[in-house]
Amino acid sequence: MQNLSCAPSAVAINTATLGHILDGHGAGWSPEQVIDACAARGFAGIAFWTRELNGRAVEIGERTRSAGLRVTGLCRPPYLVGPNAPADQAESLKGLLETIDVAAELKAESLTVVVGGVIPESRSIVGSLNAVADIVARAADHAASGNVRLALEPLHPVYAGDRSCLVTVRDAVDMCNRIGHSHVGLAVDVYHVWWDLTLAEQLQRLPSDKIFGFHICDWLAETRDILLDRGMMGDGIADIRGLRKIVENAGYSGPSEVEVFSAGNWWLRDPDEVLDTIVERVRTVF
Amino acid sequence: MQNLSCAPSAVAINTATLGHILDGHGAGWSPEQVIDACAARGFAGIAFWTRELNGRAVEIGERTRSAGLRVTGLCRPPYLVGPNAPADQAESLKGLLETIDVAAELKAESLTVVVGGVIPESRSIVGSLNAVADIVARAADHAASGNVRLALEPLHPVYAGDRSCLVTVRDAVDMCNRIGHSHVGLAVDVYHVWWDLTLAEQLQRLPSDKIFGFHICDWLAETRDILLDRGMMGDGIADIRGLRKIVENAGYSGPSEVEVFSAGNWWLRDPDEVLDTIVERVRTVF
Numbered sequence: 262m263q264n265l266s267c268a269p270s271a272v273a274i275n276t277a278t279l280g281h282i283l284d285g286h287g288a289g290w291s292p293e294q295v296i297d298a299c300a301a302r303g304f305a306g307i308a309f310w311t312r313e314l315n316g317r318a319v320e321i322g323e324r325t326r327s328a329g330l331r332v333t334g335l336c337r338p339p340y341l342v343g344p345n346a347p348a349d350q351a352e353s354l355k356g357l358l359e360t361i362d363v364a365a366e367l368k369a370e371s372l373t374v375v376v377g378g379v380i381p382e383s384r385s386i387v388g389s390l391n392a393v394a395d396i397v398a399r400a401a402d403h404a405a406s407g408n409v410r411l412a413l414e415p416l417h418p419v420y421a422g423d424r425s426c427l428v429t430v431r432d433a434v435d436m437c438n439r440i441g442h443s444h445v446g447l448a449v450d451v452y453h454v455w456w457d458l459t460l461a462e463q464l465q466r467l468p469s470d471k472i473f474g475f476h477i478c479d480w481l482a483e484t485r486d487i488l489l490d491r492g493m494m495g496d497g498i499a500d501i502r503g504l505r506k507i508v509e510n511a512g513y514s515g516p517s518e519v520e521v522f523s524a525g526n527w528w529l530r531d532p533d534e535v536l537d538t539i540v541e542r543v544r545t546v547f
Numbered sequence: 548m549q550n551l552s553c554a555p556s557a558v559a560i561n562t563a564t565l566g567h568i569l570d571g572h573g574a575g576w577s578p579e580q581v582i583d584a585c586a587a588r589g590f591a592g593i594a595f596w597t598r599e600l601n602g603r604a605v606e607i608g609e610r611t612r613s614a615g616l617r618v619t620g621l622c623r624p625p626y627l628v629g630p631n632a633p634a635d636q637a638e639s640l641k642g643l644l645e646t647i648d649v650a651a652e653l654k655a656e657s658l659t660v661v662v663g664g665v666i667p668e669s670r671s672i673v674g675s676l677n678a679v680a681d682i683v684a685r686a687a688d689h690a691a692s693g694n695v696r697l698a699l700e701p702l703h704p705v706y707a708g709d710r711s712c713l714v715t716v717r718d719a720v721d722m723c724n725r726i727g728h729s730h731v732g733l734a735v736d737v738y739h740v741w742w743d744l745t746l747a748e749q750l751q752r753l754p755s756d757k758i759f760g761f762h763i764c765d766w767l768a769e770t771r772d773i774l775l776d777r778g779m780m781g782d783g784i785a786d787i788r789g790l791r792k793i794v795e796n797a798g799y800s801g802p803s804e805v806e807v808f809s810a811g812n813w814w815l816r817d818p819d820e821v822l823d824t825i826v827e828r829v830r831t832v833f
Binding site: 344378379381383384385386387417418419421422423428429431432455456457458459480481482483484487497498499500503 | 630664665667669670671672673703704705707708709714715717718741742743744745766767768769770773783784785786789
């Protein structure tokens with residue numbers, strides 16, 4: 262088990278790690294280049310972003326699987342609430358349903374959902390979470406019919422204003438249990454939760470089949486940019502092994518997804534170098 | 548009670564709000580100017596920073612009290628652990644004891660303690676917290692003999708790497724209860740805890756006389772700088788009234804201390820304008 266986990270087959274690659282996340286960053290590889298490079302190194306799978314699919318979700322999904330890789334995830338629907346979401350929650354639901362359709366075409370194993378910030382003028386995290394739960398609950402049957410699992414991702418509390426009013430695993434477990442649907446679970450990301458000493462305790466409150474993703478990177482001790490300065494595993498101070506153990510003890514047995522947003526470092530490098538570094542770090546650090 | 552709380556007498560001013568926190572910021576008022584300006588507006592008290600005292604702690608303390616103001620706090624000892632603390636924990640203890648002596652001279656009602664980040668190479672928040680608890684426990688009797696209360700302040704999780712391995716009220720309550728000393732308690736700061744839906748539940752685990760400070764500002768929805776872009780009450784999205792109610796229900800009856808680090812906005816303004824704005828916001832928002 263320990264040996265298997267230290268091989269590239271224990272991890273999937275989120276394309277954001279190769280700089281695909283923002284225009285102007287990264288080498289601009291095509292999905293096909295990413296697929297070939299990941300297959301050559303024996304990774305378990307790939308998680309894509311919607312902007313990379315351009316109407317080719319079915320084709321890219323089949324291409325990935327025929328290369329021997331899983332499509333572990335898709336990122337992500339538009340924000341559901343908050344200052345950067347549609348003012349009308351019916352519009353938010355529509356955006357979520359449309360992205361579920363794309364995930365179904367891709368046959369992605371899960372769709373990562375980042376919920377959006379606190380509703381403007383509300384001053385209420387609870388009220389914002391209630392609105393999120395309502396939208397997600399209304400989309401859940403549609404997700405199930407497309408065989409898409411919705412992975413609610415609690416973000417670091419620093420993003421509560423503009424990106425995610427869902428900022429703790431505790432609140433995410435509450436929401437998941439409240440919705441109580443087979444296709445609504447969690448994604449746990451090292452970057453967002455590494456500081457939370459209640460992680461194991463909170464995940465115990467969740468059915469063991471409800472962790473739909475585990476994302477890894479590292480937290481740099483002196484983080485220069487709160488969005489785009491994530492560390493590669495081994496370069497920071499998070500107890501990645503300990504966190505992985507907690508998530509596995511809570512029932513997760515899928516691959517760990519490497520997701521490193523790094524405008525000032527890793528996105529400036531050749532994607533082949535980045536992938537080779539990940540292979541090395543998985544063997545030595547993970 | 549509600550009326551009293553909405554008067555300037557319900558709040559104290561942390562001098563950092565006037566840009567005293569960093570060289571080159573703010574109007575550079577002397578402690579005497581701050582004292583006179585706060586007394587004229589009927590605030591409850593002032594919290595100072597050690598760098599402002601320059602060996603005049605006794606004099607400044609007496610000057611504050613003779614103007615009818617309380618010295619609600621002093622900020623702060625050197626970091627106890629982490630990348631920006633002395634490598635030797637005996638040195639950290641020495642720094643803490645020396646700052647306690649300054650607080651005693653000032654007759655400050657509490658000394659705010661920011662504990663420092665995760666110990667380098669440790670990858671262990673728990674181990675770092677254990678080291679902090681050990682140092683604080685060893686200083687507690689000295690603090691009591693100087694009539695200084697040590698207010699452990701949990702910082703926002705975004706600071707865990709370099710400023711505070713103590714990042715949740717839960718962990719701070721645990722540490723306080725574990726040390727179990729009359730002069731070791733908490734400071735609760737809106738900026739650091741506003742996102743935490745367990746605040747009331749956690750404070751219930753604390754003896755009702757152990758909240759030594761309540762710091763207020765606001766969290767701006769789109770925060771541009773994670774250290775120096777705090778909002779004035781009313782300009783952000785934190786439920787300040789709700790948080791105050793929680794802290795009061797947990798037993799705190801002292802003044803709320805306004806602490807706004809704002810290099811790009813409030814520190815650029817005339818301190819008189821800043822103080823007038825606080826008077827207005829206390830009446831309308833707080």
